[in-house]
Amino acid sequence: MAYKLDNVLFSEEQIKARVRELAKDIARDFGNDKPLAVVGILTGAAFFLTDLVRELPENLDVRIDFMSVASYGDSDKSSGVVRIFHDLKSSIENKNVLIVEDIVDTGLTLSHLQELLHNRKPASLKTCVLLDKYERRQTEVKVDYCGFKIPDKFVVGYGLDYAGKWRHLKEIKTLVDDGK
């Protein structure tokens, strides 16, 4: 089965407006007593993260780092292990940490990642996701900031891909079976 692009779920303007609101919430919640280590999960969240941090005020001590991970386990059973392809460059010990992820689906990747980063003893650990496909959750996961809750549909664009394609789209679109 092959897919083609379908409807726009969120336009460039809608995303921009929501990212600005999220940045306001984050700026309100973090002080300057400690650096805020913003941890982006590659590759999908890179687009969201770069827009989000540019909406944060300049007096906030923001540090940016990236990680690339995959969660082991099949659809209904997780092994509880996150494989790290690319780790953070800096220590997060005693820093306020904000994980930035593109989408939370089953929640397995994020819950494992939260546990892994928690073990590195940050001062605090919060999570910001652009999209939440809440109907598909298989494990409880704490999300502190959420851009949009979405139905159980596969989406691409603004960093999200299908088999490596369509990350570069300015908007978020659904896919449809192209009948081939």
Ligand code: IMP
């Ligand atoms: P989870 O462990 O099931 O929550 O998986 C989260 C990961 O699955 C995300 O970081 C995405 O890489 C991928 N994913 C889940 N749903 C979608 C989607 O609709 N479009 C693109 N990627 C998705």
